[in-house]
Amino acid sequence: MSGASPRTSPVPSRLVDEDLERRRFRVHRSSMTNQQVFKTERERIFGHSWLYVGHESEVRNPGDYVRRPVGGRPVFMARGAKSGKIGVFHNSCTHRGAAVCRKDSGNAQTFQCFYHAWTFDTEGNLVGVPDRGAYGGGLDMSELGLARPPRVDSYRGFVFLSYDPEIMDLPAYLAGAKEYIDLVVDGASGAVEILKGTHEYGMEANWKLLVENSIDGYHALAVHATYFQYLAALGTSLEGGITGVGRSLGNGHAVVEGDAPWGRPIANWEPSFGEDARGEIERIRAGLVDRHGEEQAYRMANTSRNLLIYPNLIINDIMAVTVRTFMPVAPGRTEITAWQLAPENEMPLLRERRLDNFLTFLGPGGFATPDDLEALESCQTGFDSGGVEWNDVSRGMARSPKDTDEEQMRAFWRRWAEQMHGDRDEHEEAL
Structure with missing residues (x-):
């Protein structure tokens, strides 16, 4: 006797079934086991919600930072040494992609990519490139700062980001x-x-x-x-x-x-x-x-x-x-x-x-x-x-x-x- 496993069995068109007349609310168990459901969640749920990054008290002083994955993507949060403002950045060098923040927390004036030593300040600006002259006049450092998530905001010290640029504002989202x-x-x-x-x-x-x-x-x-x-x-x-x-x-x-x-x-x-x-x-x-x-x-x-x-x-x-x-x-x-x-x-x-x-x-x-x-x-x-x-x-x-x-x-x-x-x-x- 053989049959499809819960991980591979067909998924119904609706995974949540609510019947107010019968006072019944059901959730299909494939929502907990199916690989395609999991992949879709990563894009639709975590790609289009406000997600918690951290608390402002974790980066109290200029240059303080914490790194962690948010929604399955590596980011870090830092308080700018010059502006004093909190920024959230994708933890990826704009040169070839390697991580620029390599510790979970600390205080820094700059973040240097270990791969080719491109260097960024705590505001996310590209401030150092070895042998910059090799690029002639074709390297515009102002365009190569660290990338930021499309939306970042905070409420009562709790910092959130969203990867969806069209998402509603955070206060409305928190309801x-x-x-x-x-x-x-x-x-x-x-x-x-x-x-x-x-x-x-x-x-x-x-x-x-x-x-x-x-x-x-x-x-x-x-x-x-x-x-x-x-x-x-x-x-x-x-x-x-x-x-x-x-x-x-x-x-x-x-x-x-x-x-x-x-x-x-x-x-x-x-x-x-x-x-x-x-x-x-x-x-x-x-x-x-x-x-x-x-x-x-x-x-x-x-x-x-x-x-x-x-x-x-x-x-x-x-x-x-x-x-x-x-x-x-x-x-x-x-x-x-x-x-x-x-x-x-x-x-x-x-x-x-x-x-x-x-x-x-x-x-x-x-x-x-x-x-x-x-x-x-x-x-x-x-x-x-x-x-x-x-x-x-x-x-x-x-x-x-x-x-x-x-x-x-x-x-x-x-x-x-x-x-x-x-x-x-x-x-x-x-x-």
Whole structure:
């Protein structure tokens, strides 16, 4: 007996099936396994969205830079030594293509291509060419600066790029997600920074499974039971459990928001922080109330939120603030990077607690991440077995959505389907 594998089997004309009358929402499993779907995503999703590059605090001083792949392409971000402005550049020499930025981060006055020693300043200008006279008068250095992505912009210190010159402006693209970025930044008194050090790891599963998992409240108590037992052992009150809501924020963005039963070093003191931190936390809380009012201060300090900025940026504002991106390198392989965001000039004791939370729950070896990855890789293995064609994402369609429902996931899938299938006539052979 023989048959096509899930990776090569025919792909239906529509990968997302929504039937409002039957209150049914399904996603075809070939969206997680098919090589052509993966290739089309790279062009239609990552080539036509705003993608997170980094945070302005990572390049605080003139000449500071960070390099990383964004949307599967090598770029770097630098603060110009002369202008003080942040620029984002393709990491490719305009001579013959080799990388010009060869370290992940640092401070430099120039970037020199190791292949033929063409040299560029931190503004992206070509400033040095060995034996320039060999070109006679035919080398116009002003035309040979580093290439920039067509669109670069920032919101509250978060820098984004897009490879689509016609994309809508960033504020319009962020839509309702702006409110939640504001909660994160204003909750840290308006001044935040990315701390040094990253988590870099991978999973043998499709990237969209991590999107779902990051805004899924349904799995938390079952998958992360050990962590909640750990919190209870520390004296953290879990009375009332976790309650919240899932929301679509427009343009594929989504959030789950709810009460936070765990200790958060923002402005919500609990005994596990120790008496030494009580006065500082109460002072921070009073400042939030003065600036934003009691209701908004409560949201910042006493609620948590997992925010998806479509397609692949997650801001987890829970027991710590984690900024996480991920990129598919194959239908069943995803590379993940995460950073810790924190208030500037934070009290050392609170910073220590924040970093401990970053590692203890959200780190690659913490309570949550290994459990999540095991679950997602198990799903991917299940897809490869075949037999079942569709995933069900219908939970909550018959009621106002809770954080344990799937409206926030449906928001992602609707935008994904729109981008993947929006130009069927023009790209009829793509899928």
